[in-house]
Every structure is written in structure tokens, then in C-alpha cells.
Amino acid sequence: MNRNDRSIVGLVMVAHAMVHTYELSIPILVTIWLDRFGVGASTMGLVVSAGYALFGLGALPGGVLADAYGSRRLIVACLAGMGGSFALLSLAPGVPVVAAALVLWGAAASVYHPSGLSLISKGVSRQGTAFAYHGMAGNLGIALGPLATAVLLLFADWRLVVLLLAAPAALAVVFALAVDVDETAAVEDSAGVDGTADGDESVADGGDPAADGESDGDARAGGSVSSLPELVADSRALFSGAFVLVFGVVMFSGLYYRGVLTFLPELLANQPLFDPVTLGGRAIQPSRYLYAGLLVIGIGGQYVGGRLTDRIPVEYGIAGAFATLAVVALLYLPALRAGLGAILAASAVLGFALFVVQPLYQAAVAQYTPPGTRGLSYGFTYLGVFGVGALGAGIAGFVLDLFSPTALFAVLAGFALVAAAFGAVLSVRRPA
Template identity: 60%
Template sequence: MNSNDRAIVGLVVLGHAAVHTYELSIPVLVTVWLTEFGTTEAVIGGVVTAGYALFGLGAVPGGVLADRLGSRTLIAACLAGMGGSFALLGLTPTAPTLGLVVIALSLVLWGAAASVYHPSGLSLISTGVEERGTAFAYHGMAGNVGIAFGPLATLVLLEVLPWRVVTLLLAAPAAIGVALALRIDVDETAAVDESDAEALGSDAGAADGEPSADADARPDGGSKTDTVDSLPAFRRGTRELFAGPFVAIFAIVILSGLFYRGFLTFLPDILGGFEVFETVRIAGTAFAPDRYVYVGILTVGVAGQYAGGKLTDRARPEVGIAIAMTALATLAIAFLPASNAGIVAFLAVCALLGFFLFFVQPQYQAAVADATPAGRRGLSYGYTYLGVFGVGALGGGVAGAILTWGSPGALFAVLAAIAGTAAVVATLALRARSG
């Protein structure tokens, strides 16, 4: 890698790890908030859903802003917003009502800030890094590190420090990241060759209603009017996406997002209800094994990500999606019975849930690429993250409501139905392509 590549990779690795560190430390904090503020899962679920929803809802406009303002600027703003939101959590009042209001505002700020990262970071890699494949590999690994070890760091700190101090400490890396992002000098278009630059220039004119003379000449199947730099271009691109096979993939990513949030948001709290995970004391310090099982589930997901990515080179992604979602539906049904079948059986089910929960992600990312022309790829991934993180955020609220007025058994039955529906959609999409 040249110096520009290394600078960009360093920035996106930091940004991606930070986003997922914050994202998956929130369920750990939920267990503390439930106890301190004496509230219900429904209330906390609604609060968390607000933040997670913005994480997805901002993805599409985030992509447009990245094109206009530059990815480095947006990544710096993302880190500043996320760090600021966790610093605000550290100032949460002890009064229950006011405290929940501050938590809600903090998570909304986090969601809005985090939403711009994925379109900005992926765009920066695709246009600025010469060794793009290596950069994407490091980027994915950094996300997995944040997914697995961010919650672990939160748990370890919570063992010895009050949660408000922990959130203040978690804000510090973001502040360092902002300083680095503003200091480094990168060429965001270093990997854009001359023909691509000319195409981008043609796009600007076409978006204003002036069709290019060679609008249909691109070999990748996209048109020269693909750049979304105006409202008419945005509407046109959206209509074209949802008039094709992308609509089935969009339904799948929404269902995947609902399962993801519905399963993870209250998982530490659910695990804490099992007798096998009763709190133990070691050298006078209380340890909650259930929280470390939660981290273990996320850690196994790293292997799932790798296996899912490798399978996309060997089979159509709809096949992998159908396999993963069928497995998740089966495991959701088996989750509670397994808790009574012994610790080994239960941990095996937990590990498989973590594996397939993340196995499906590279599968639907590959499906998006297969279902959309290259010129619409940025817009299509914006809608993908809108579906997964935006609409999918409702899974946290639904889970909270079910646990408040229903039972864990009812929650896992709903999760099984969601995963089963996604498997059916994937199977139908595969048959449509094959036919």
C-alpha cells in the first residue's frame, strides 16, 4: 500500500471499529438502565429503538452528503457525534424521568452521527484506495473487532466503575479519532481513473436534465445518469431500484435487521434470567457470566462473517441467505428448550445463533451487488442500511413490548417467524433468477 492507502485505511479502520463498539455496547448498558431507573423493557426498548432507527435512516442522506462534502469530513463528524453522545450519557441525571430523557437524546445523537459512517467509509475506500480488496478486508476485520471486543471492554469496565464513568471513558477514543481525521491529508479520488472521472463529469450534466451522448455506453450496465446529485436523479434512481430484483433483497434485509435487533437488544437481560448464569463472586468482586456469554455470541460472529463471505464466491447469495435464515428460525425455536438441556447444549445453540446471525450479512451484501447495476451501487447500499439498521431498529421496540407484556417464549416465536419469512423470500428470489 502507498502512503495515501495507508492513511485512508487507518481512518476507516478506526471509524468502523468505533461505530460497532458503541452500537453493541448499548445492549450491555440496557441491563444497567433497567435496574437503575426501575423501568420496563417496553420503555427502554422504545428509547433504544429511536437511536438505532436513526442509525439506518440517515444512511441514504449520508451517502449523498459524502459525495458533496467529502468522506473524510463526514467521518470526522461521525466520530465527534458518537463521542459527544456517549459523553452526554455520562452526565445522565439520577432522576428516573429526566435520566431516561437524557439517555434518549444521547442515543438519538449517536444514531444520527453513526448513520453517515458506512456510506462515507465505503465510498472513501472505493474511490481513494488503490489496493481496494486489502482495504475492504482490513475494514471488515475492524468492524468485527468492534462488534466482539467493544462490549467486552464495556463489561470489564462496568465490573470496577460506575456506568456513567464508563461511557465517559468510551467517548475518549472518538475524540482521538476526530483529531486524527482532521490532521491527516488524503486524496479521496486517488483510485478514480481518468475514464471514471470523465463519467462523473458527464453525470453532473445528465442529472440536471441534459442526457449524455454516450449515456448507454458503459459496459457495467449502469447509465451515465447514475450519480445522485439532484432530487430528480434521486427519485429516478429509487424508482429503477425498486422496479427490479432489489425489492426482494430489500425485504430480506429488513427482516434480517428485525431479527438482529430483536435478538440482541435484550439478550444480556434474557441470559441473566437463567439460573445457570447466576452472578458469582471472585476475590470479592461480582461477575455476571451471562454478559460474557453475550460477548461470546458476538465473537463467534466473526467466524460467521468469514464463512459467509467465502460462500459468496461459491454459490448464489440467495442460497446462503436461505440456509442462514432457516438455521436462525430453527435455533430461535430451540433457544429456550436448550437452556433446560444443560450448559453444553445451551452454549452450542448460542454459538450457532451468533455464527448464522453474522453469516448472513456478507450474503445480502453480495445479493445487493448481484441485483443492482454498478452505477446504482451507492444508492442501493444506502437503502440496504436503511432497511437493516433503520426499519430493522423496530425489532428492539417489538422485543421490549413482547418481554413487558408477554414472555421470552413469545419473543423467540416471533423471531423464528421473521427468520422463516426471510428464508421463504430468499428461496422465491432464487427461483425467480433461475427461471
């Protein structure tokens, strides 16, 4: 990687880790709010859902803003908004302010993925490696955020814990403002403006690079959307091509992701192998540690997935990875009943495969969209992953209530097979 690549990767790694740290700290805090504020689970569920809904729904306008004003500005706003929301949360006297703070968090966090991924796709020459490191940082936040929150709560009141969690965002804002990046370096290199790109070739070849605007770090993209008719026109253009297949991949990826992770802790806790144990007078839940370990293994999956995008066609990687997830879904329950060794192995494979797909579809978005609407493209992508994908939790709960865990994993296998089929169609359409 060259200096600009390293600067961009450092910036997006910090921001991505913080987004998921905050995202996964909220469920830990919910158990406290239920007791402190004297509300029911349904009320608190609606409050939390409002924040999470905006996390997905805000991705599309976030993508439009990233194209119009530059990715770094959006990342700075994201970090400042998340830190401010948690500072407000520490002062919450009741549920209405908690709701307001979580809505603010969701709105701020929603702009990160389209802006961060657009920045990688247009500014980094070795994009596969960058996607890998980016994903690994996100997984660190996913795994370590809840753990850090739980540990801090052993020593401090929840309000102080939330305020402490807000502090790193302020430091990250200072770093984001100070780091020097060229947001369109990879586009310029591929167009021959600054010579040959350093390292592997860029995958961002979906359109006319020369139309992407200036090279200034916070440059307004030449293809940015400035009106509703332009948004409609650009969206229609995106979905009239192969991007519609990529969007299908990300939707079913999101359904699988939310569907399996939402109820997996409960399914594990119901197994006799993971009955609570008492240690030092405290009840330890082994299933929670297995769940956390599964997410940590996902770091390796993110890295391998990113490296694969530099070595094989992403279409083949998508088809193969989702076919693997379908097999894992079908074998997971039999493994759960086969003993500790089998369930540890199956969980490790699930964690690895669940996250290996993310750099693959992120690179596919860059490959099948023009640079001038890259932010809009990633906005649609994360609308699909987190917005449409959020339905996976509801579908999973519905299936578990009416049928059985076996039926749930069959449905999950179906999601993965549909995504694999989209990948297979993409591979057939792929230019020779």
C-alpha cells in the first residue's frame, strides 16, 4: 500500500470499529434500562428498534451526501454524531431522552458504510486488502464492544460507562480531521491522471473514472446527485444493469446475518452443554462466550474474503461463499446435538463464512457501479443489508414460534442459496 492507501485504511478502520462498538453495546445497556426506568420489554424494544431502523434506512441518503460532499466529511459527522448521542444518553432522565439519543445515534451511524466504502473504492489502489482490514476492524468492534461495556459496568454506573464510551469518538474526530487523504486517487490512477496504481489493479471499473470530479481530499464528486430527478435517474441507471444482481446478493446476505445472529445465543443457551456455571459466586453463561468467540473468528473471515477479491473474480467468490453458508446452516443443528467438539467446529466455520462474504460483495459493488455514484451505490447496498436485512430477525422469530429451529436453519439455507444463485448469474454475465 502507498501512503494515501494507509491513511485511508487507518481512517476507515477506526470509524468502522466505533460504529459497531456502539451498535453492540446497546443491547447490554437495555437490561439496565428495563430495571432503572420501569418499562416493559415491548416499550424498550420499540425504542431500540427506532435507532436500529435509522441505521439501515439512513444509508441511502448517506450515500447521496457522500457523493455530493466527500466521504471524509461524512465520516467526521458520523463520529461526532455518535459521540454526541452517547453523551446525551448519559444524561437521560427517562425513556424519551433515551429514545432521542438512540435515534440520533442511528442517524449518525447510518452514513458511515456508504461513505467509508466509497472512500476505499475510489481512493485506495489495493482495494481487496483495504476491504479486508476494514472488515476486521468492524469485527473487532462487534466482538469487543459488548465485552468492554460489560466489563466497565462491573466497576461503574451505567451513565459513567456511556460517557466513557463517548470519549473515543471525540479522539477519532480529531484524527479524522488531521489525516491527509486523496479521496479519488484510485480513480485518477485508473484514468491515467497520476500514472499507474500502486499494487493490485482497482476493481472500481464500473464507469467513466474521468467523470468523478476533482482530486482534492474533500472534493465534491462530479457525478453527485443534486436533485430528486437526478436521484431517480441515477437509481434507475444503477438498477437497469448488473447492480440489481449485486443488490439481490446483499439483501439475502442481510437476511441470513440478522436471522442467524439474533436468536443464536438463545439456541445455544438452551443446550445442556451450555448450562450456567458458578465461578467466584457469579453465574457464568458459557453460551455467551461461544457467541463472542464466533464473532471474533469472523475477523479472520473478513481478512480472507478481502484477500480473495485481489486473487479471484468476486462473482465466483460470492457464489462459493454463500453455497458454503447454505451447507453450514443445514449441518449446524446436527452438530449442536453431536457434542462439544462438533459444535465448536461448526460455530467456528459459521463465524468464518458469515463474514468472509462481506468484502466480496463490497468489492462487487465497486466493480459494477460508476465512480460518480459510488456513495449512492453503497447507500443502496446498506439499505439492503441493514434495512431489508433487518427483516431476518422477524422472519426468524416467526419461524421459531410456529415451527422449530430445524425449520429456521432450512430457511437460512434458502437465503444463502438465493444469494449464491445471484453470484452464479453474475459470473455468467462477467466479461471474458
